[in-house]
Amino acid sequence: xxxxxxxxxxxxxxxxxxxxDKQSLYLDAxxxxxxxxxxxxxMALNGNGTPFERLEQFVTRFVELMGNDPNFRALLQRELLDxxxxxxxxxxxxxxxxxxxxxxxxxxxLAPDCDPHMLAISMAGLVLFHFETAxxxxxxxxxxxxxxxxxxxxQHVTRLLGKALGEN
Amino acid sequence: xxxxxxxxxxxxxxxxxxxxDKQSLYLDAxxxxxxxxxxxxxMALNGNGTPFERLEQFVTRFVELMGNDPNFRALLQRELLDxxxxxxxxxxxxxxxxxxxxxxxxxxxLAPDCDPHMLAISMAGLVLFHFETAxxxxxxxxxxxxxxxxxxxxQHVTRLLGKALGEN
DNA sequence: GTCTATAGTTTGATAGAC
DNA sequence: GTCTATCAAACTATAGAC
Numbered sequence: 230x231x232x233x234x235x236x237x238x239x240x241x242x243x244x245x246x247x248x249x250d251k252q253s254l255y256l257d258a259x260x261x262x263x264x265x266x267x268x269x270x271x272m273a274l275n276g277n278g279t280p281f282e283r284l285e286q287f288v289t290r291f292v293e294l295m296g297n298d299p300n301f302r303a304l305l306q307r308e309l310l311d312x313x314x315x316x317x318x319x320x321x322x323x324x325x326x327x328x329x330x331x332x333x334x335x336x337x338x339l340a341p342d343c344d345p346h347m348l349a350i351s352m353a354g355l356v357l358f359h360f361e362t363a364x365x366x367x368x369x370x371x372x373x374x375x376x377x378x379x380x381x382x383x384q385h386v387t388r389l390l391g392k393a394l395g396e397n
Numbered sequence: 398x399x400x401x402x403x404x405x406x407x408x409x410x411x412x413x414x415x416x417x418d419k420q421s422l423y424l425d426a427x428x429x430x431x432x433x434x435x436x437x438x439x440m441a442l443n444g445n446g447t448p449f450e451r452l453e454q455f456v457t458r459f460v461e462l463m464g465n466d467p468n469f470r471a472l473l474q475r476e477l478l479d480x481x482x483x484x485x486x487x488x489x490x491x492x493x494x495x496x497x498x499x500x501x502x503x504x505x506x507l508a509p510d511c512d513p514h515m516l517a518i519s520m521a522g523l524v525l526f527h528f529e530t531a532x533x534x535x536x537x538x539x540x541x542x543x544x545x546x547x548x549x550x551x552q553h554v555t556r557l558l559g560k561a562l563g564e565n
Numbered sequence: 566g567t568c569t570a571t572a573g574t575t576t577g578a579t580a581g582a583c
Numbered sequence: 584g585t586c587t588a589t590c591a592a593a594c595t596a597t598a599g600a601c
Contacts, residue, residue, distance in 0.1 A: 230594080230595070231593090239568090240569085241596095242568075242569080242598095245595090245597080246566060246567075247566090250596075251596090303478060306474065309530060309532070310471060310474055310475060310478065310529075312532070312533075317536065320533065321533050325533070325537060329537050333538060333539060343557075344539075344544075344553065346537070346539030346540055346544060347527070347550075347553045348553075349539075351523055351526070351527075351553070351557060354525070354526025354527070354529070354530070355522060357522070357526065358518060358521065358522020358525060358526060359518055361474075361478075361522070362518055362522070364480070365493070366518065369489055369493060369497050369514070370494065370497065370514070371514030371517075372514055373514070376514060382515075385511075385512065385516075385519070386519070389511075389516075389519060389561050392560070392561045392562070393560045393561035394560070395560075398577065399576080399577095407584085407586090408585070408586060408587080409577090409578090410579080410587080411584065411585050413578065414585075415584090418578075419576095419577065566601105567600105567601085568599100568600080568601075569598105569600085570597105570600105571597085572595105572596085572597075572598090573597100574593100574596105575594075576591100577592090577593105578589105579589085579591105580587105580588085580590095581587095581588095582585105582586080582587085582588105583584105583585085
């Protein structure tokens with residue numbers, strides 16, 4: 230609260246005039262940030278084109294979102310790790326449901342015989358894990374700076390999913 | 398430190414006789430736990446069989462490890478999220494290098510034309526993300542209890558990777 | 566709506582007896 | 584090697600003046 234108060238230019242005690250407690254402030258801020266980002270992803274998914282072209286669009290946008298905003302990515306992963314049930318329910322129902330449904334719909338177009346919920350999770354995880362592991366990958370065999378290049382990551386994921394899903 | 402002291406049955410001050418500070422205690426404990434788990438995965442990867450059989454073996458074992466030990470999975474993700482450079486370097490060089498090299502070698506057998514470092518990351522991430530998102534997936538469309546079944550997750554990931562990598 | 570001052574906890578760590 | 588006692592710092596939150 231003290232760090233935040235410095236960042237916004239008022240004293241810590243004054244924050245309690247605008248928010249009842251720390252939890253409420255965090256929750257409001259989180260919802261604001263996530264809703265903002267989710268909109269960008271949903272738009273990328275509602276475009277036209279073949280399923281494979283839309284897959285390419287989604288992967289590219291999602292890679293850019295995660296790569297260009299490390300703080301947002303860390304916040305997302307912290308919520309998945311530490312969020313209690315009530316907070317995750319709120320986050321799911323108010324923010325994630327839109328983009329997730331769009332990804333699942335794309336998944337069903339790409340592979341009608343596959344569980345769309347599971348495939349949607351796989352598609353997102355495939356992108357996210359490359360960024361989640363970025364700080365440790367430099368110390369692992371074969372790690373190169375190019376593996377942090379957004380275009381290289383997007384191409385790798387797109388090709389892998391394309392081959393897995395028939396590339397039609 | 399106080400919680401831990403209760404768990405082990407001595408007073409908090411006594412912990413400082415065995416470890417110089419909280420960081421050292423945490424680091425020692427972490428290294429012990431990770432080394433223990435990494436051995437199991439490496440063994441599953443050094444078996445015989447066709448590349449696809451070894452892929453099936455790896456995915457099954459990795460899914461079981463993450464599914465049966467949620468605390469270990471959370472610890473792994475917390476390190477990736479919060480670990481400073483020195484700690485991640487130590488973790489990578491002393492613990493992860495073994496299993497990672499084995500996964501990368503399998504990746505090269507499965508797809509010689511693909512970057513083995515990137516494919517290894519994708520293989521691990523595909524498994525991990527299904528567990529990382531477990532607490533929020535119940536609130537997302539299409540989420541069912543069976544998606545937390547270890548066999549269902551293993552089969553989904555194996556099929557997806559099998560199709561992507563030619564299944565030979 | 567912001568401030569100063571401070572209450573009430575909790576934390577990591579130390580001193581020194583036994 | 585474990586204990587009691589305690590320190591110094593940091594934290595969330597409140598009280599009350601302006």
